[in-house]
Amino acid sequence: MLKVEETQPVEFSSELVSKFDEIVRRYPEGKQKSALLPVLHEVQAVYGWLSSSAMDRVAEYLKISPIEVYEVATFYTMYFLKPQGKFTLEVCRTGPCCLVGAEKLLNYIGEKLGVEEGEITPDGLFSYRGVECLAACGFGPVLQIGPEYTFYENLTIESVDKLIDDLKAKAGKS
Amino acid sequence: MGRKLLLEHINVPGINTFAVYKEKGGYRAVEKALKTMSPDDVVEEVKKSGLRGRGGAGFPTGMKWSFLAKPEGVPRYLVCNGDESEPGTFKDRFLMTHIPHALIEGMIVSSFALGANTSYIYVRGEMMPQIRILEKAIAEAKEAGYLGKNILGSDFDLELYVQPGGGAYICGEETALLESLEGKRGNPRIKPPFPAIAGLYNCPTVVNNVESIAATVPIINDGGEEYAKIGIGRSTGTKLISASGNINKPGVYEIELGVSVEDFIYSDEYCGGIANGKRLKAVVAGGSSVPILPANLILNLVNGDKRLMTYESLSDGGFATGTMLGSGGFIVMDEDQCVVRNTWNFSRFYNHESCGQCSPCREGTGWMTKILHKIETGKGSYSDIDLLVDVSKQIEGNTICPLGDAAAWPVASAVRHFRDEFEWHINEPRLSQE
Ligand SMILES: NC(=O)C1=CN([C@@H]2O[C@H](COP(=O)(O)OP(=O)(O)OC[C@H]3O[C@@H](n4cnc5c(N)ncnc54)[C@H](O)[C@@H]3O)[C@@H](O)[C@H]2O)C=CC1
Ligand SMILES: Cc1cc2nc3c(=O)[nH]c(=O)nc-3n(C[C@H](O)[C@H](O)[C@H](O)COP(=O)(O)O)c2cc1C
Ligand code: SF4
Ligand code: FES
Numbered sequence: 146m147l148k149v150e151e152t153q154p155v156e157f158s159s160e161l162v163s164k165f166d167e168i169v170r171r172y173p174e175g176k177q178k179s180a181l182l183p184v185l186h187e188v189q190a191v192y193g194w195l196s197s198s199a200m201d202r203v204a205e206y207l208k209i210s211p212i213e214v215y216e217v218a219t220f221y222t223m224y225f226l227k228p229q230g231k232f233t234l235e236v237c238r239t240g241p242c243c244l245v246g247a248e249k250l251l252n253y254i255g256e257k258l259g260v261e262e263g264e265i266t267p268d269g270l271f272s273y274r275g276v277e278c279l280a281a282c283g284f285g286p287v288l289q290i291g292p293e294y295t296f297y298e299n300l301t302i303e304s305v306d307k308l309i310d311d312l313k314a315k316a317g318k319s
Numbered sequence: 320m321g322r323k324l325l326l327e328h329i330n331v332p333g334i335n336t337f338a339v340y341k342e343k344g345g346y347r348a349v350e351k352a353l354k355t356m357s358p359d360d361v362v363e364e365v366k367k368s369g370l371r372g373r374g375g376a377g378f379p380t381g382m383k384w385s386f387l388a389k390p391e392g393v394p395r396y397l398v399c400n401g402d403e404s405e406p407g408t409f410k411d412r413f414l415m416t417h418i419p420h421a422l423i424e425g426m427i428v429s430s431f432a433l434g435a436n437t438s439y440i441y442v443r444g445e446m447m448p449q450i451r452i453l454e455k456a457i458a459e460a461k462e463a464g465y466l467g468k469n470i471l472g473s474d475f476d477l478e479l480y481v482q483p484g485g486g487a488y489i490c491g492e493e494t495a496l497l498e499s500l501e502g503k504r505g506n507p508r509i510k511p512p513f514p515a516i517a518g519l520y521n522c523p524t525v526v527n528n529v530e531s532i533a534a535t536v537p538i539i540n541d542g543g544e545e546y547a548k549i550g551i552g553r554s555t556g557t558k559l560i561s562a563s564g565n566i567n568k569p570g571v572y573e574i575e576l577g578v579s580v581e582d583f584i585y586s587d588e589y590c591g592g593i594a595n596g597k598r599l600k601a602v603v604a605g606g607s608s609v610p611i612l613p614a615n616l617i618l619n620l621v622n623g624d625k626r627l628m629t630y631e632s633l634s635d636g637g638f639a640t641g642t643m644l645g646s647g648g649f650i651v652m653d654e655d656q657c658v659v660r661n662t663w664n665f666s667r668f669y670n671h672e673s674c675g676q677c678s679p680c681r682e683g684t685g686w687m688t689k690i691l692h693k694i695e696t697g698k699g700s701y702s703d704i705d706l707l708v709d710v711s712k713q714i715e716g717n718t719i720c721p722l723g724d725a726a727a728w729p730v731a732s733a734v735r736h737f738r739d740e741f742e743w744h745i746n747e748p749r750l751s752q753e
Pocket of ligand 3 (some may be wrong): 489505507574667672673675676677678681718719720721722723
């Protein structure tokens with residue numbers, strides 16, 4: 146059994162479905178399964194994560210079986226199978242970034258937010274996790290924030306403090 | 320100053336737009352290819368250039384193109400590999416961010432050469448900003464008549480799409496990438512058949528790295544022979560090197576193949592020396608999967624000659640005293656860095672990224688990570704070092720794709736060249752915990 150947290154059944158908006166339609170047109174007739182990864186990104190951008198109901202709707206839309214969607218959603222690290230904070234800080238924790246202080250920064254973020262990796266802060270604003278090399282090793286430490294994957298380079302404790310403050314302000318909860 | 324073919328205009332304001340790129344001589348290669356050359360002429364120029372795959376394996380691009388099967392009535396595909404996930408490698412992201420039209424232009428020229436009418440650029444999903452940049456560049460090129468039907472009045476049609484990945488290093492392996500592009504898990508296929516025979520949707524497909532595709536532009540503009548004049552021996556042309564770690568000027572550098580490693584590390588044109596006045600300890604020269612070398616071996620060959628930044632010179636001495644150019648991810652470590660810890664970090668990475676199809680890779684990477692962690696935290700014994708080497712040997716050569724080798728080589732080379740450091744962790748358990 147696939148363990149995903151359940152929420153209300155979802156129905157996709159017509160805007161979202163027309164985005165799906167646009168994606169499916171990129172592939173030859175009958176190869177609409179190729180749209181699966183991009184479609185899941187669109188769904189996650191709207192809902193913040195992939196519930197099993199959302200995945201089932203995707204399967205119906207692409208005319209594939211639900212297991213084909215679960216297989217993919219569980220294989221790739223970008224897809225969240227449970228709700229996340231409004232902002233998920235993803236810090237690179239791979240070798241080259243560690244040579245310039247990434248591990249310390251990741252620990253600092255954990256202490257500052259006061260939650261474990263993968264958990265959400267009580268105000269619902271933040272979660273964080275270590276991720277693998279983000280192809281920016283010369284500009285480390287780096288972090289990204291979905292769904293647009295905004296990128297921050299050459300981070301320091303001070304710049305991370307400021308980033309978190311700015312995000313709080315943006316969310317109107319400072 | 321070395322010649323720049325890919326990054327010549329990188330500092331020109333607005334070079335990411337179609338207008339400025341074109342003003343700086345962009346899209347001449349498309350004009351030349353479509354108006355004055357046949358597809359086979361283009362393949363021939365790329366063969367003459369001696370260009371070797373910039374994704375890491377170094378396979379001659381022109382030769383790969385000439386292997387493409389051409390059965391009647393079956394579509395052929397060009398798929399650009401923009402998955403760039405090898406730790407230490409960040410050149411493709413740099414190129415796509417700052418000069419996206421170089422890739423789009425290369426895709427048009429290469430698709431024309433291969434007879435592909437639909438081509439995909441597979442970009443790792445985390446690079447959403449780069450995906451947007453490429454989509455914008457494609458729209459601009461289409462608007463100007465360089466994509467779509469009857470490009471520049473020729474009978475060549477091309478549609479170009481960007482496909483996001485989902486976050487998985489293994490999808491950089493070309494057959495895993497094709498599986499992913501078909502909407503599946505990224506499990507590598509058994510090769511042969513190579514994609515050139517059976518690739519995307521089982522059709523003949525060429526997969527090329529971002530930098531390889533972009534390099535076709537200067538090759539067509541100036542001719543393959545001109546390109547081949549740069550470099551040494553079978554290492555022709557220029558190469559993007561991603562320089563990271565403890566250096567004064569990390570970043571992406573375009574070098575003429577053949578500069579010395581010493582110049583690359585110490586000259587102000589490139590890395591500008593080791594940061595904070597420290598000494599050089601070790602280098603991982605071609606992305607995390609290649610063997611690590613200590614300072615003396617990366618700077619000099621065993622015969623005392625200077626080691627050069629070429630495919631041949633970097634691999635001189637085999638794995639006993641050499642390494643590989645790989646993807647050009649040049650990771651520099653200063654004297655304060657711990658080789659054991661870095662090796663543990665890489666093993667953890669490969670363990671995390673193993674697709675799990677082959678037991679030597681799936682289990683072996685986990686074992687290596689555990690043993691390295693044990694040694695690193697001062698709980699190891701001498702026999703653990705031998706066990707580590709043993710496990711790495713069990714993986715090497717026994718797996719479907721080279722991720723297994725990529726996980727084994729760094730471990731084996733770290734023990735080969737830095738055994739004393741592993742032993743120190745065992746002898747000084749208290750110190751090594753700090
Ligand atoms: N850029 C990056 O982020 C990373 C790069 N790598 C590099 O990838 C390399 C391994 O890549 P592979 O694709 O497994 O190497 P490979 O040697 O199997 O293939 C290289 C290319 O040549 C083609 N080819 C080889 N023989 C052929 C034949 N007889 N007919 C038609 N085509 C043929 C393959 O299809 C492929 O495109 C490693 O050396 C490593 O340096 C590894 C990890 C990440
Ligand atoms: C585990 C693994 C990961 C790889 N990742 C990449 C990658 O991110 N980018 C890339 O261009 N090639 C990568 N490769 C190499 C590709 O399989 C393939 O050789 C390459 O894309 C061919 O293009 P080229 O001939 O232009 O280098 C990887 C190979 C392996 C085994
Ligand atoms: S070597 Fe590892 S990554 Fe490659 S196919 Fe086997 S298990 Fe998967
Ligand atoms: S190691 Fe952090 S971006 Fe590459």
